[in-house]
Amino acid sequence: GNSAMASASSEATMAVARLPSIFQKGSLLTTSASLVYWSYIGIHSLVVGFPVACIIRFIHLFYDREKRVLQHKWTSWWAWHYHHWNPFFQTIVSGYENRPVDRACVYVCNHQSTTDITLIYGLKTHFKWVSKASNFHIPLIGWNMFFNDYVPIKRGDKNSAMRMFNECLRHLKAGSSIVFFPEGSRSPDGEIKDFKHGAFTLAMTANVPVVPVVQDGSSAALTAGKGSMIAIYNGGGWRINMNILPAIPPESFGTDSAEALAARVRGIMVEESGVSSFSLTCGPPVFLRASMNSGVPEGVNVLEY
Numbered sequence: 001g002n003s004a005m006a007s008a009s010s011e012a013t014m015a016v017a018r019l020p021s022i023f024q025k026g027s028l029l030t031t032s033a034s035l036v037y038w039s040y041i042g043i044h045s046l047v048v049g050f051p052v053a054c055i056i057r058f059i060h061l062f063y064d065r066e067k068r069v070l071q072h073k074w075t076s077w078w079a080w081h082y083h084h085w086n087p088f089f090q091t092i093v094s095g096y097e098n099r100p101v102d103r104a105c106v107y108v109c110n111h112q113s114t115t116d117i118t119l120i121y122g123l124k125t126h127f128k129w130v131s132k133a134s135n136f137h138i139p140l141i142g143w144n145m146f147f148n149d150y151v152p153i154k155r156g157d158k159n160s161a162m163r164m165f166n167e168c169l170r171h172l173k174a175g176s177s178i179v180f181f182p183e184g185s186r187s188p189d190g191e192i193k194d195f196k197h198g199a200f201t202l203a204m205t206a207n208v209p210v211v212p213v214v215q216d217g218s219s220a221a222l223t224a225g226k227g228s229m230i231a232i233y234n235g236g237g238w239r240i241n242m243n244i245l246p247a248i249p250p251e252s253f254g255t256d257s258a259e260a261l262a263a264r265v266r267g268i269m270v271e272e273s274g275v276s277s278f279s280l281t282c283g284p285p286v287f288l289r290a291s292m293n294s295g296v297p298e299g300v301n302v303l304e305y
């Protein structure tokens with residue numbers, strides 16, 4: 001019936017989105033490579049990432065104690081290089097020209113998988129995360145979230161939500177943008193769920209722009225959070241798109257409530273979902289994929305780095 005047709009359509013879309021790869025779903029090679037990849041993250045974080053973060057945190061005791069720009073720059077490189085060298089997918093980021101350059105803003109991005117955490121550092125701008133409090137207790141990486149002065153929140157705790165709101169206002173006033181996943185949790189099927197209104201209440205209160213960020217492709221690439229306790233990739237050749245959409249200035253909020261603004265922004269993101277203008281491509285070494293530029297429109301300037 002209709003569900004079978006929808007499933008077939010989804011599978012066809014996924015098939016088109018994938019590039020030829022030596023990594024096949026469920027293969028020993030894919031499982032082994034997944035374990036090696038996650039092991040590298042753990043070892044690198046222990047030996048390089050966190051020790052350097054500790055040194056920078058010490059520097060920030062005497063310099064730039066509020067924004068901690070250097071701490072964020074190191075964290076961005078630390079996280080983004082994991083994404084850049086991931087052998088299971090390539091990423092296309094577009095819309096860099098839509099990032100506000102002269103003021104802080106609230107970025108809102110849909111959430112599909114664990115991979116989104118490193119993907120967001122592809123924004124290549126200064127920001128603070130809002131993240132569930134338990135993430136701050138993850139060894140090394142979570143501790144570095146404290147170093148960056150990111151903002152924790154406990155789900156269902158009104159006092160925590162109020163503290164989060166005030167901390168975000170402080171960061172915005174100091175010139176740091178804020179990143180939210182307004183769905184509140186990962187979408188199990190990749191569809192953009194209804195938005196919680198906290199990010200939009202914040203933007204309206206602080207009188208700053210809202211910048212929608214649409215990403216697509218990570219949901220199908222990784223099994224973690226979908227009945228699997230181990231983060232094993234579903235083969236390789238996946239395409240992940242992240243599109244930074246034009247900012248919505250506070251002057252255009254009008255008399256909208258936060259709920260109405262949330263629904264409006266979600267509608268824009270749903271409409272743009274899956275649409276990308278191909279401005280920057282990154283991914284694993286050439287020997288791990290068939291072709292870096294497969295499927296990229298002719299004449300488009302693709303930067304590999």
